[in-house]
Amino acid sequence: MDEATNKPSASNWLTWFDARRRDVGYWAFALNRITALGLTFYLFLHLGVLSQLSQGPQAYDHFIAMMKQPLFTAGEVLVVSAGFIHGLNGIRIALNSLGVANAFQKALFIALMIVAILVSFIFAVRMFTA
Amino acid sequence: MAQRWTITYEVFRKKGSHPPHFDRFKLDVSPDEYVLDGIERIWAFHDRSLVFSHACHHSTCGACGMRVNGLEKLTCITPIHKVTRDGGVIRVEPLKNFPVISDLSVDMSLLYQRMEMVGQRSVLPIEEEGIPDGLLYGKEQKSGHLRLADCIECGLCMSACPISATTSSYLGPAALAGAHQHSIADPQAASLVDHADGVWRCHSAFECTSVCPSNVNPGWRIMDLRKRLISSRILGIFRRL
Numbered sequence: 001m002d003e004a005t006n007k008p009s010a011s012n013w014l015t016w017f018d019a020r021r022r023d024v025g026y027w028a029f030a031l032n033r034i035t036a037l038g039l040t041f042y043l044f045l046h047l048g049v050l051s052q053l054s055q056g057p058q059a060y061d062h063f064i065a066m067m068k069q070p071l072f073t074a075g076e077v078l079v080v081s082a083g084f085i086h087g088l089n090g091i092r093i094a095l096n097s098l099g100v101a102n103a104f105q106k107a108l109f110i111a112l113m114i115v116a117i118l119v120s121f122i123f124a125v126r127m128f129t130a
Numbered sequence: 131m132a133q134r135w136t137i138t139y140e141v142f143r144k145k146g147s148h149p150p151h152f153d154r155f156k157l158d159v160s161p162d163e164y165v166l167d168g169i170e171r172i173w174a175f176h177d178r179s180l181v182f183s184h185a186c187h188h189s190t191c192g193a194c195g196m197r198v199n200g201l202e203k204l205t206c207i208t209p210i211h212k213v214t215r216d217g218g219v220i221r222v223e224p225l226k227n228f229p230v231i232s233d234l235s236v237d238m239s240l241l242y243q244r245m246e247m248v249g250q251r252s253v254l255p256i257e258e259e260g261i262p263d264g265l266l267y268g269k270e271q272k273s274g275h276l277r278l279a280d281c282i283e284c285g286l287c288m289s290a291c292p293i294s295a296t297t298s299s300y301l302g303p304a305a306l307a308g309a310h311q312h313s314i315a316d317p318q319a320a321s322l323v324d325h326a327d328g329v330w331r332c333h334s335a336f337e338c339t340s341v342c343p344s345n346v347n348p349g350w351r352i353m354d355l356r357k358r359l360i361s362s363r364i365l366g367i368f369r370r371l
Contacts, residue, residue, distance in 0.1 A: 006224060022201075025339075025349070099357030106336075
């Protein structure tokens with residue numbers, strides 16, 4: 001017997017994101033991980049931006065001016081979307097873990113993601129027209 | 131004349147320390163045949179060295195669980211027309227997260243050990259099955275004569291679980307479902323899985339429930355165990371006051 005083939009391993013983490021042919025719950029699982037990684041990456045990026053403060057007001061103003069480009073605004077919309085998707089999905093998991101709405105976990109996920117999309121759209125409109 | 135399809139089986143092969151590969155077999159089949167029928171025909175007429183597990187042919191033994199086109203299926207009850215089309219491909223692979231013995235056959239010892247460890251009973255009275263009305267999947271409805279809670283230990287849930295893929299210490303959906311079933315008769319049994327690699331390791335993908343061929347609904351059982359454990363902890367705080 002070959003013990004290595006198919007053995008559970010931390011190096012299999014990329015399989016978390018392969019939701020092809022999987023059910024709604026798996027997509028929710030994969031989406032939660034993707035948004036978590038995105039938000040963590042943003043946190044470090046944010047700390048990097050804040051570090052510009054230490055280089056004086058001119059460097060900071062220059063950086064903020066660059067951040068107001070549409071491309072970066074689009075990135076910020078993605079951050080807001082990730083926050084809503086992750087947060088609302090987290091509420092679903094918490095409810096399920098308390099025994100609430102387990103029979104409707106798929107419908108609950110879809111409903112919460114519709115909310116996340118709508119709220120993200122409102123934010124996007126406001127951010128691009130501000 | 132009955133309809134005939136020509137399909138290609140892509141079969142995972144693994145012998146000893148040789149690297150794995152896929153062998154292709156073209157078969158003339160009826161679309162109403164089951165995936166396992168094709169595998170048996172490959173063994174009978176094309177390659178007698180093909181290793182695979184099967185026994186009952188009616189979804190009772192749980193031996194023929196495999197991945198069919200990427201999804202965990204009990205191949206004895208999976209009709210060919212549900213997974214491919216005329217001229218299409220059926221890719222058959224062993225279950226994930228279990229060591230491969232050879233080709234499509236995997237070693238499920240760990241699953242059986244864990245089921246025993248949590249006190250899971252393979253046969254139990256219907257009133258102890260624990261799943262409330264409305265939570266059953268499929269066409270079956272709860273009634274006194276249906277066996278709906280019985281886990282056939284096929285391992286499909288362990289293969290489909292994304293957490294079982296990354297850690298061997300996680301008990302997995304089948305054992306946790308077994309612990310839940312045990313805890314209905316003996317509430318103290320829940321404490322057997324009240325640890326980081328037990329009921330709290332699940333990340334709510336519910337894929338175990340999705341692939342389960344026996345309506346065990348491990349996802350719901352894990353969540354219900356959590357609810358019971360949280361309730362008992364909260365009640366414990368008030369009892370100590």
